[in-house]
Amino acid sequence: MAPIASTSRQTIERGWADDEPPSPPAPRASDSYEHKVARAKALRQNFPLLRPFVTICSTTTRELCPDGAKCPNVHFVRALRPHTEVTLGDCSYLNTCHRSECRYVHWVIEDPLDAPPLKAPLTVEPPRDKEEEPLPPQWINADLRALDISVLGKYDVVVADPPWAIHQELPYGTLTDDEMMRMPVGEMQDEGGLLFLWVTGRAMELGRECLKSWGYERIDELVWIKTNQLQGLIRTGRTGHWLNHSKEHCLVAVRKSSTDPSAPPRFPSWFNKGLDTQVLLAEVRQTSRKPDELYSMIERIVGGRARGRKVELFGRTHNLRSGWWTLGNQLGDRDQVFEADVVARIAERYPERNLPLLDPKTLAPVPSA
Numbered sequence: 001m002a003p004i005a006s007t008s009r010q011t012i013e014r015g016w017a018d019d020e021p022p023s024p025p026a027p028r029a030s031d032s033y034e035h036k037v038a039r040a041k042a043l044r045q046n047f048p049l050l051r052p053f054v055t056i057c058s059t060t061t062r063e064l065c066p067d068g069a070k071c072p073n074v075h076f077v078r079a080l081r082p083h084t085e086v087t088l089g090d091c092s093y094l095n096t097c098h099r100s101e102c103r104y105v106h107w108v109i110e111d112p113l114d115a116p117p118l119k120a121p122l123t124v125e126p127p128r129d130k131e132e133e134p135l136p137p138q139w140i141n142a143d144l145r146a147l148d149i150s151v152l153g154k155y156d157v158v159v160a161d162p163p164w165a166i167h168q169e170l171p172y173g174t175l176t177d178d179e180m181m182r183m184p185v186g187e188m189q190d191e192g193g194l195l196f197l198w199v200t201g202r203a204m205e206l207g208r209e210c211l212k213s214w215g216y217e218r219i220d221e222l223v224w225i226k227t228n229q230l231q232g233l234i235r236t237g238r239t240g241h242w243l244n245h246s247k248e249h250c251l252v253a254v255r256k257s258s259t260d261p262s263a264p265p266r267f268p269s270w271f272n273k274g275l276d277t278q279v280l281l282a283e284v285r286q287t288s289r290k291p292d293e294l295y296s297m298i299e300r301i302v303g304g305r306a307r308g309r310k311v312e313l314f315g316r317t318h319n320l321r322s323g324w325w326t327l328g329n330q331l332g333d334r335d336q337v338f339e340a341d342v343v344a345r346i347a348e349r350y351p352e353r354n355l356p357l358l359d360p361k362t363l364a365p366v367p368s369a
């Protein structure tokens with residue numbers, strides 16, 4: 001087979017660690033299959049399941065399951081209500097149906113405790129010994145077009161689900177293309193910082209323009225495959241004119257050097273790469289709400305929820321998450337910040353906000369010395 005030509009992708013892959021040898025690259029122990037397996041095992045130990053894991057049977061219902069009552073997995077059962085008409089078949093919205101009087105069939109997962117006894121007892125993995133405690137959620141309610149973002153300091157990871165002005169009736173205000181291009185996202189990150197940018201419709205092109213204008217290089221693209229409650233593909237009745245839409249895209253980009261934008265981006269050597277796939281398979285929830293699986297993916301990249309500074313832009317209250325910052329204009333009238341240097345910079349720049357420094361244990365203001 002002919003040798004693969006050197007591509008920018010390979011250059012990026014070699015740009016991860018600061019101690020990389022110059023080209024031609026020597027094979028490294030960390031590239032070996034054994035090393036990757038060992039790392040995957042270590043990560044699995046560091047991210048234990050908090051609750052026992054019960055598989056949903058792929059046959060969906062116990063009636064269809066060849067093992068019937070003996071099957072140890074959980075199955076879906078019909079949530080029959082007085083007005084349900086079984087002959088109508090499944091509601092196309094299933095568990096996201098908003099119509100309380102909907103006569104179609106809806107489903108719930110049977111309670112694992114009602115299911116037949118398991119062959120082996122469920123065990124809960126013990127928490128790891130020295131678990132690092134992430135800070136509770138931090139947030140600032142502000143219009144991101146007006147906020148002087150330098151008061152917040154630099155972030156290792158930025159996630160953004162912007163209110164792009166796409167041709168669609170949306171239940172929230174949108175930003176013009178110009179306003180998006182002018183957003184100072186690049187100022188929030190040093191070289192090597194990762195950005196995850198949700199794009200949809202014409203924003204798939206506009207988002208790429210924004211990345212250039214903000215000083216980023218796109219290195220990957222995540223696809224969220226949207227499933228319904230029965231773990232099937234969303235097929236009908238939601239969005240799309242020509243084909244029904246069952247996926248969304250998230251661009252993955254890295255902050256380039258501000259002094260030498262032509263140089264290949266350099267990643268912090270402590271980022272874990274090669275752990276997850278570029279496909280997220282997750283259930284749809286409220287309109288525009290993205291899957292939480294992205295947070296877990298990012299937490300694996302930075303080595304844990306307590307590691308690295310992580311921020312979500314244009315977030316809402318359902319996005320608040322321990323170990324993370326959230327910025328947006330729908331976060332209520334109270335800000336929550338535990339980092340003293342940020343509080344000091346905000347006190348200087350925005351004294352009218354009267355932002356208190358809070359104690360992460362009690363959530364009460366720290367008495368000033």
Ligand SMILES: [Zn+2]
Nearest residue numbers: 057065071073
């Ligand atoms: Zn089964």
Ligand SMILES: [Zn+2]
Nearest residue numbers: 091097102104
């Ligand atoms: Zn329904």
